[in-house]
Amino acid sequence: MSQDTIFALSSGRPPAAISVIRVSGPNAQAAAVGMAGSLPEARTAAVRQLHHPRSGDLLDEAVILRFDSPASATGEDIVELQCHGGRAVVDAVLAALAAIDGLRPAVPGEFTRRAFENGRIDLTEAEGLADLIEAETESQRKAAIALSEGGLRKQIAEWQQCLLGLSAEAERAIEYDEADDEANPTLRRECAALGAELRSWLDRPRAERLKDGIRVVVAGPPNTGKSSLLNAIAGEERAIVTDMPGTTRDHIEVPLALDGVPILLTDTAGLRDSSDPVEAIGVARATTLVEAADVLVWLGAPGESPDHPRTLKVHPKSDLGSAVLPGSIAVSSVTGEGMPELLEQIGRTARDLLPGEDAIALNRRQARCFEEAVSALDAASVAGDVLILAEELRHARVAFDRLTGRAGVDDVLDSLFSRFCLGK
Numbered sequence: 001m002s003q004d005t006i007f008a009l010s011s012g013r014p015p016a017a018i019s020v021i022r023v024s025g026p027n028a029q030a031a032a033v034g035m036a037g038s039l040p041e042a043r044t045a046a047v048r049q050l051h052h053p054r055s056g057d058l059l060d061e062a063v064i065l066r067f068d069s070p071a072s073a074t075g076e077d078i079v080e081l082q083c084h085g086g087r088a089v090v091d092a093v094l095a096a097l098a099a100i101d102g103l104r105p106a107v108p109g110e111f112t113r114r115a116f117e118n119g120r121i122d123l124t125e126a127e128g129l130a131d132l133i134e135a136e137t138e139s140q141r142k143a144a145i146a147l148s149e150g151g152l153r154k155q156i157a158e159w160q161q162c163l164l165g166l167s168a169e170a171e172r173a174i175e176y177d178e179a180d181d182e183a184n185p186t187l188r189r190e191c192a193a194l195g196a197e198l199r200s201w202l203d204r205p206r207a208e209r210l211k212d213g214i215r216v217v218v219a220g221p222p223n224t225g226k227s228s229l230l231n232a233i234a235g236e237e238r239a240i241v242t243d244m245p246g247t248t249r250d251h252i253e254v255p256l257a258l259d260g261v262p263i264l265l266t267d268t269a270g271l272r273d274s275s276d277p278v279e280a281i282g283v284a285r286a287t288t289l290v291e292a293a294d295v296l297v298w299l300g301a302p303g304e305s306p307d308h309p310r311t312l313k314v315h316p317k318s319d320l321g322s323a324v325l326p327g328s329i330a331v332s333s334v335t336g337e338g339m340p341e342l343l344e345q346i347g348r349t350a351r352d353l354l355p356g357e358d359a360i361a362l363n364r365r366q367a368r369c370f371e372e373a374v375s376a377l378d379a380a381s382v383a384g385d386v387l388i389l390a391e392e393l394r395h396a397r398v399a400f401d402r403l404t405g406r407a408g409v410d411d412v413l414d415s416l417f418s419r420f421c422l423g424k
């Protein structure tokens with residue numbers, strides 16, 4: 001356990017009605033006693049006057065909570081001071097804490113890091129917490145809470161158990177020198193089955209989509225009303241609209257939430273051959289964006305739409321009254337006609353690409369660990385020699401240790417915990 005006792009303002013920036021200051025570490029209780037005289041029982045609250053530990057000046061009246069190690073968020077002794085949220089009050093209490101020997105201000109994420117180092121949470125839960133704090137949409141929040149509540153950790157624990165069983169079986173085979181008798185095929189089959197289960201997790205929708213938003217790209221020939229449509233959906237004039245074909249050159253991205261689904265809506269340059277070098281670059285970018293799109297909103301002739309698995313065909317400027325081909329949604333950015341239907345279809349298509357409501361979605365780092373484990377298990381499943389099989393199982397176990405943060409993850413830890421705000 002760390003020797004330093006750390007403290008920080010854990011609630012938002014003052015002024016506020018209430019501010020929460022957390023103190024964690026071996027001197028947390030002594031420090032709080034020095035300011036408050038006495039503490040409540042563990043896991044209860046009490047109102048106390050806070051005094052400066054040296055001058056004795058009255059600083060504030062606060063609600064004090066006490067959590068004793070190891071049953072606390074960090075695993076250490078924690079005292080939480082709920083003060084009045086004025087700037088001067090908070091500054092005075094923080095200054096008083098800083099004046100106490102053995103106490104120092106926490107760095108961002110340090111409370112969570114201690115929780116991880118003391119085994120209160122594993123790395124996947126810490127990642128979930130970081131996501132939870134950053135979550136801006138309802139679906140992001142749900143995914144983050146499932147992760148932070150240990151959804152993946154529990155699942156991993158089962159797989160680790162299974163792996164250990166397989167390893168033990170392999171060791172036993174080595175011990176009894178059964179290198180090539182019938183124990184081996186069963187063992188290999190079990191490795192293959194576990195590998196297949198892990199691979200099915202890799203095929204699930206990923207957390208990145210949830211975080212960065214589903215990429216919805218509006219494309220079509222010049223002057224078809226792409227920028228007008230983006231503005232209408234965004235509810236603000238983000239893209240320049242003129243009656244001149246070739247108005248949009250650079251693409252324009254607008255993040256928004258449709259019915260709780262995070263979307264990155266992108267307007268692109270009208271697709272045509274252009275002798276203008278700037279426009280030509282814009283058209284090339286538009287083509288790349290269309291290819292990378294999760295959902296394509298196509299405003300051109302229905303028969304000319306690019307080959308994309310999720311294309312929503314829009315008949316634009318429907319207020320002008322030209323015939324609408326079947327399969328196209330008639331939309332007018334001027335009157336708003338067809339807009340609810342288009343938004344509903346975008347939302348529905350996008351939602352299918354997101355992880356299910358309560359499903360755990362892997363992030364990039366986690367997926368990499370999964371890939372390592374899968375390739376080790378695949379190798380184990382075809383290993384001719386039980387010694388090699390055992391070695392591959394060991395690789396798979398190491399991959400899982402990286403996944404939970406039990407091994408080889410210093411760089412990951414630094415980048416993860418730097419995502420947290422001060423006081424978390």
Ligand SMILES: Nc1nc2c(ncn2[C@@H]2O[C@H](COP(=O)(O)OP(=O)(O)OP(=O)(O)O)[C@@H](O)[C@H]2O)c(=O)[nH]1
Binds near residue numbers: 223246319320333335
């Ligand atoms: N009547 C009508 N006019 C529209 C509608 N949408 C766009 N327009 C007009 O069509 C012209 C082109 O609109 P833009 O939104 O700039 O079209 P664009 O596809 O972004 O054009 P480029 O950026 O040049 O490719 C403008 O004069 C708009 O006012 C619509 O729904 N109804």
Ligand SMILES: [Mg+2]
Binds near residue numbers: 227239248267268270
């Ligand atoms: Mg445009």
